[in-house]
Amino acid sequence: MPSRPTPLTALRARPRPLPSSLVTSPRPRAFPTSLVPRAAALSTTAQRASVKDYAAAFLHGSEEAKEHLKQQHSKLVGRHKYVHELQRHQVLPQHVEQYKKLIEGYYRGIHESSEFDARLTGSWEIVVGDVDTFVHIWEYQGLGGFERTKAAIRESRGHLQFFNHEILPLINSRNSQLCTEFKFFPVTDPQERGGLYELRTYDLKPGALLEWEHEWRGGLEARIAAGHTPVACWYAGIGKLHTVHMIWHYASLEARREIRAASWLNDKWSNTVSRTVPLTQSMTSNILKALPYSPMR
Template sequence: RRPNRTVRSSRNKHASFITLRINTTTHPCARLSTGPRQEHRTFYEFRTYSIRPDQNAAFLKLTNEKINLRTAHSELIGYWSVEYGGLNQVFHIWKYDSYAQRAGVRVALAQDPTWISEYISKALPMLTSQDNEVTYLVPWSRLQKPAQSGGVYELVSFQMRPGGPAVWGNAFQAAVTARDAPGYGKLLGAFHSEFGLQNRVHALWWYDSADQRAEMRHKAHTDARVVAAVRNSVSHLDSQRSQLMLPCPFSPMN
């Protein structure tokens, strides 16, 4: 009897292995990182500037007055001042239809004397560092507008373990949508990094206020569906960071 049971178990394992290979061949798991990026060229550039503490107010005032010189060249999605999770920083998102378009914008800006004399020459000495990252919206996410003007925004960045979306894509989606669907926050977009740190994803959220965000987070922690989804995604996570941001007056998302 024991040998027969062993044979049946071995056959079942072999059959499962064959089925797995067939399914993997006909239904690629890496759906989150391949097709949509090849079909849609639109990407979003995340830019973070760190400002000299004594120049923070002056930088924001200058940018408020001269941002039209920059938006004349390409589309600004949003511009925020970081309130928590980073001091004396601004974060902004720019949309491009292709890398060729972005290259053309950079050339045009370098040749724009008004932009250089009235903004760049004054703004750069106020900064201590600049950083950028190219991201794509993940296939199941669409860029949304906030429910109303004002409010606060939260950018949550997740550094996932190596392997790519084929390994952790489904778990990340489940964790984000488990919070979004019941209304524990308004998801404005989920992004996957292309240039910058690899295996990095971001979720941009909107709330009425910082206190409402705290309340929604508390409620989410008591929701068994959210807890289960987060617990599953944590096994793929190395680290995460959260920043609470306030929209600048000139931000399209405001």
């Protein structure tokens, strides 16, 4: 179990700068020779059917190849160094202030204890969007770290009793997802920036993750050039699937408006949008305010 400094403010995350080069696309697939129709041995109807199958395989990939590609999505786009748990607590409105006080002490205790293999990345309150909702992001050393931490919390009567008796009655609903960082967009160092954060969530069409990642990766440079500050980007591996979460930092809502307007002056960004929107089923934006104890704030 890794040791960590006791004070929350002493947190220093591993440096993980945004890569200057983009991840290369996978090699083009070679089609097996068995796909090529042997016209001389086929009837006219069979020839047409076989040629049609070959054309479909050439344009879209064989069914076997497509299935293999789906299985490789995670390996192709994911960083897999850490697992991040994205928690959402929808709090009863009359208990918001009480919740903020109690959750700070509870999460500080977990973060600062060597008993748990977990590191708090950030805690925020949604101030525009799904109000009365709080977002907490935890980092674990892989799925093993997640499982060890949850087991330790269950076995610790003090932690579990406090949450169940003091905090849980204040929460109307809650959910969590286990997410993986994209290779091209790892989580930045927790630091004090001020301003505000935006959490954007994209619900993708099933099977569209790899294509979406390829297209969006190409537009990231245009976003940064316009003044956007990327913080993190994940895709969900457990929980609500086919979901991508991004966090951006802005000095203010007005600064966000100006930067977003500047993005549209770059053809590369508008082209990215036109290619990724058809792959997306829905999009959600929430404006976040970091809580005082949040490492990322």
